[in-house]
Amino acid sequence: MTYLAKPKFHHPALPKNALGYTHRDYEGAVSTLCAGCGHDSITAAIIQACFELAIEPHRVAKISGIGCSSKTPTYMLGNSHGFNSVHGRMPSILTGANLANRDLIYLGISGDGDSASIGLGQFAHCLRRGVNMVYIVENNGVYGLTKGQFSATADRGSKSKRGFINTDNSIDLVAMALQLGASFVARSFSGDKQQLVPIIKAAIAHRGAAFIDVISPCVAFNNHVGSTKSFDFVREHNEAVNRLDFISTRMPIEISYEPGTVEIVEQHDGSKLALRKLAADYDVHDRTAALGFLQQHAAKGQIVTGLLYVEKDAKDLHAHLRTVDKPLNALDEKDLCPGEKALEAINASLR
C-alpha cells in the first residue's frame, strides 16, 4: 500500500513503441496491494507486454473477479475497458463480453481462490468453450484478500503462516487447463519477468483460450519457510522447460539460433514463437505428454514453468458457433432485420 502518487516524471530516454507511447502510458492507478506482492510484478509484466506489442489501450477489456489479484486490473492500462465482477464469475462475464464484441483483446485476471475454489466451474467451462482470451491466474496458494486461508491450489503438506499443515490435495490449474482443451497453456513466476513477458505477449497473439498460471508469492501470508509458493521455494524448485522469444509479425527474425536448439512456432496472425528448449525431449504440441511430464515433476516437488502447450491450428468459440464477423455494436439495422424473406427462410429451415 502506498499513499504517495507515482510522480509523472519519467526517464528522459524512455523508449517509445510504434504508437508513440512509453511503458508509463500503460500504467493504471497506483497499486494498493501490500508492498512486495507478486501480483504487482505480474501487473508490471502485463504493462510491459502491452507496451511492447504496441496495443492500443482502448482495444483491451480487463475483467476480473474478487481477490487481491482481481484488484490488479485497476493498476494497469488506465485507458482500457474494465469490469470487476463478483467472486469467481470473471469467466462468464468475459465470455459474454467476448460474444458481444469479438474485436477486443480480453484479459481475464483471476486468483487461485477466484478460479480454483469458488469459480472452478466457471474456469472449466470457459476454457472448454475456447473463448478467445488471455486467462491469467495470479496463484499464491492462499486467499490473500481475506488474510491468508489456504486456497485450493495450496500443496498438500505445505504450512500456513500460523503453522497449520494443509491436508487437502491441491488442484493443478495447468493440468486442468490441458485436459479441458485450452489451446495455449503456460506457467510462469512473478519473480521472473524475462520468462513471463514473452509468454504474455504470445498469449495475447494467440487466437483461442490461452491460460497462464503465474505463481505469485503473497508476501503478507504465504512467503514463509514451509510454503511452496514463496519466493525462495519457487526459485529453488523451478524447472523451466523452455525459454520463449516472441517475434511479432512486424519484426523480422534477427536473432540467430544454433540449429536444433530452437523451435519456431508460427501463430495464426503470423507472429512467431522462438522456443529455446531447456528440457530436450519436451514437445509443446503434445497435450497428453505434457500432462504426464507435469505429473512426474510435481511428484518430485518440481514446478514446471515455460510454454507447456500450444495448439497449432486453434479455433475459438466464435468459430465453433459460426457467429457473425462483426462485433454486435457494429451491426446496422439491415444486418439485424434482414427482412421478411430471410425470416421465412429461417422458419422454413425449422419446419
Add this chain to the structure above:
Amino acid sequence: MKNTDIAAPDYFHKVIDCQWACPAHTPVPEYIRLIAARRYSDAYMINWWSNVFPGILGRTCDRPCEPACRRMRVETEPVAICRLKRVAADYKDDIRARLPKPAARKNGRRIALVGGGPASLTVARDLAPLGYHCVIFDQDPQAGGMIRTQIPKFRLPDSVIDEECGYILDLGVEFRGGQRIDSMKALLAEGWDAVFVGCGAPRGRDLDIPGRREAAAHIHIGIDWLSSISFGHVNAIGRRVVVLGGGNTAMDCCRSARRLGGEEVHVVVRSGFDEMKASPWEKEDAMHEGIPIHNYLVPKHFTHDNGRLTGVTFEKVKAEYDSRGRRRLVPSGEPDQHFPCDDVLVAIGQENAFPWIERDIGIEFDQWGMPKVDPRTMASTHPKVFFGGDAAFGPKNIIWAVAHGHEAAISIDKLLNGEDINDRPAPAVEMISQKMGIHEWSYKNEVVLDQRYKVPLRDKVVALKDIKAEVELGFDETLAFQEAGRCLNCDVQTVFTSSLCIECDACVDICPMDCITFTQNGDEAELRGRLNAPATNLSQDLYVQDGLKTGRVMVKDEDVCLHCGLCAERCPTGAWDMQKFLLEMTYAGNSCRPQRRSAA
C-alpha cells in the same frame, strides 16, 4: 563491476549534484528544507558555515550548483538555489548570538592577509576564532574587495556587504584599510607566522587599436570605471555608450551606464552570443533593460574628431571550424560597421599583477607571471606564503575565493601546529534514516512537475533612475515556499541492503524513473547498456550491490533518481532505506587534526 563503497564520503556527496558542484560544498537541500519549514535563521547558519557570505552570494553567486541541479535532468529549469539562499538571509532573525565569539585567548600566532576580499575574509573567519591574530591589509578603506568596489549597488546593496563583512571583523580580526602593501620582502621581514595573498586580479585589460590614445578621455577601462562609481568619483556618462566585451564586467558596465545617463547603450562582442562569458541570466537582465547585444564584431579602430571620441568601427566576422573542431573568427567580407557613441567602456578581461612581490624571495612564478600554487593546499613555493581567490589562479568568482580561503586556513592551521599540510583529513559523514512510520518520511517526497518561480523585480522605470536601487526584490515567503518545494532532496539517499532483499521486484516496478535493475553483473560499459533504462550519463555513478540469493546484482543508476522514496516505501523488507547524508566539511581547527574519526 565491484560493489559500490557507499562509506566513501565522495560517493553520496556526488549524488547531491548541487553540493558537489559548489566549490564550498554548501549542503543545499538541507538549507532548502529549512527554508520550506520557515526556519530561516537555521538555513542562514548552514550557509554561513559553508560559504561565509549567504546574503552576498544569494544575490551575486555565479551558481555553479544550478546547472548541475538534478531538476534540470528531469524537468528543464534548475531549482533557484541561489535566490533561496537570499531568502534565508532576508528573513532570518538576528543571528549574531549564534556566531562564534572572538577567541578568549589568542594563541600568539600572527597572520598577515594582503587584500580584504572574500578570500582573505574567509581565511580570517576560519582562523580568528581559533586564537590567531589576523591582520587584513587593503589599499581601499573598507573590507569586501571587489564585492564592494566592482559589483554595482543595484545588484548588491552596501548594507548586505557591511553586515556580512562585519560578522567577520567582529571576530577580533584587525582590518587596516587604506594600507597598500608594496613589498612582500618587507612584509615577510616583519616576522608574520604566515602570509595569505588575497589581492585579487586588479588590472583591466586595455584595447590597443588606432584612436585609443587620441580619444582617451572618453574610453574607460571597465573595472576602473565601476570602482570609480562605487567610490562616488563618477556619476554620469554620455548618452550613447558602447561596451566592448561579453563577460560579467561588461554586463555590469552596460547596466550601470543605463543608470548614469546612457540612453543608447550597446554591448558589442567579438564572438557569438552563446559563447559570451556572462551567465545567461546576466544577459537576460541586460536585455530586459533595453540593452542590445551585437555579436561577431571585432573592434578595428576608434573614430574621433579633434580629440573627441565619435564612435567605434568594427569588422564583421564569422566563425569557422577547422578539422579538429577549433573555432576561428574570419572576416565575413561584409562592409565594416560603425557605432557612433560618446563613451566606450572596455570590459575585455582582467589580469593579475604582482608588482609588489619580489621575484627573489622564494615565491616562484610561471611563464605567465602567475604564482606557482598547489590547488589543494593553496601553498606557494615559499613555506609561509599562501594564495587564494583571484590572486591564485586568475579571475574566478566569490564562491571560489571562499573555497580557497577555507583550504588556505586549514594549511595555515596545520603548518602552525607542526603538521604536514598535505595530509588533508576527509570530511566526516553522517547517515540518518528518514523513516518515521510505515508511510511516513521526514521529508517531503511528493515529487511534482513544477516550473521555476521568477524572482519579482523592481519596476524598470524606477530601477533605471537610481543606480543604488536594488533591482531584484527577492522571493516573498510564499514564492520561497513554492520554489523550495521543487528541490528533490538529493541528500536523502537510497541505501540498499542486499541481505534483506527477497528480489520481489517491487522497487523495480514502482520506480518512476526506471532507475533500478536486477541483473547479471558485467563490466560498467556493458552493464550501462542493458539496464531497464540505459544509463548514458557517464558523469553519474552506478550503485552496484551483490550478495543477492539469485546471484544477480542490484544496479541503480543515480542519474535521474527523484529521491521520491517509492522504492523504500514499496520494499516489503526494508532492503531500501532513505537516509539523509550529511557532510561535515573539514575546516581549520579540530576537524583538520590528523587521525580523526574515520568517515561514515
